[in-house]
Amino acid sequence: MHGPSNTICSQRDHSGPAGVLAGVMPDARNSALMLREKAERCRRLAAATTDSEVSRRLLELAAEFEEQAQAAQAGSRCR
Numbered sequence: 001m002h003g004p005s006n007t008i009c010s011q012r013d014h015s016g017p018a019g020v021l022a023g024v025m026p027d028a029r030n031s032a033l034m035l036r037e038k039a040e041r042c043r044r045l046a047a048a049t050t051d052s053e054v055s056r057r058l059l060e061l062a063a064e065f066e067e068q069a070q071a072a073q074a075g076s077r078c079r
Contacts, residue, residue, distance in 0.1 A: 028076035032069040039065035 039062040046058035 028072045032072040032076070035065045035069035035072060039063075039069065 042058045042062035042065065046055040046062070049055050049058070
């Protein structure tokens with residue numbers, strides 16, 4: 001994860017949709033909320049599945065969504 005930094009405003013976020021710049025995402029607060037909701041959904045699905053590999057991958061996705069949400073939220077403060 002990235003620590004607090006003003007440089008995040010100019011870094012390309014390669015983990016999200018193509019062409020999205022961290023800190024330049026439209027309505028970053030709503031994007032952060034949406035990403036956190038996706039992370040929570042992944043955690044719920046991981047808890048509900050009996051397949052350990054699927055559960056592991058869903059938890060990885062949840063962590064990625066949380067990281068993207070933090071970047072989006074940090075980007076909203078850069079303006």
